[in-house]
Amino acid sequence: MDWTLEVVIVPVSDVDRAKAFYADQLGFVLDHDIAPADGVRIVQLTPPGSGCSIVFGRGAVPDMPPGSFKGLQLVVNDLPKAHAILTERGVAVSEIQVHGMGTWDGEADLNNVGFLHFADPDGNSWTIQQITARA
Known part of the structure; x- marks a missing residue:
């Protein structure tokens, strides 16, 4: 199932x-x-x-404090492109981060370890991860 x-x-x-x-x-x-x-x-x-x-x-959704939802995650196959699109659309998005290494140097492979972060107007936080190949 x-x-x-x-x-x-x-x-x-x-x-x-x-x-x-x-x-x-x-x-x-x-x-x-x-x-x-x-x-x-x-x-x-x-x-x-x-x-x-x-x-x-x-009126029909659970009563939760606005901005209290943290850790929603989206997955893309091209993080630099996602960063460019969001920036162009006026979203305040972080620089690309490589897990365990800090800010992306433009060279490191981002598969499974590249991330962006942003929040909606209420402060609900989101992460975007690049996954181009899965095990």
């Missing part, structure tokens, strides 16, 4: 601001933005190519 992770709830304080950040700046695909009842709004977005979406909103 497969057990797939398909939705992660991200706590935010401003649904419209979060939607703009994730859709416009990060480039996540907007799956839906619905208001099924008074005081209820659910926004779901999916990173390009991912089988797992994020959800946030009001």
Whole structure:
């Protein structure tokens, strides 16, 4: 039996601001933005190519402090390209880090050890890892 992770709830304080950040700046695909009842709004977005979406909103999502979610991780196959895309879109992203070595020198192989870090407007933190080959 497969057990797939398909939705992660991200706590935010401003649904419209979060939607703009994730859709416009990060480039996540907007799956839906619905208001099924008074005081209820659910926004779901999916990173390009991912089988797992994020959800946030009001009235129908667990009450968690905005910015309290830490350690969400995305995987890409080209970290320098991801860095360039996010920087171009105005995301405050860290320099590329190589696990155990510090800032990337532009030469070291990034497979499985290269990382970027950023936070959404509420402070929910994300990591991006480069994986180009898996064991």
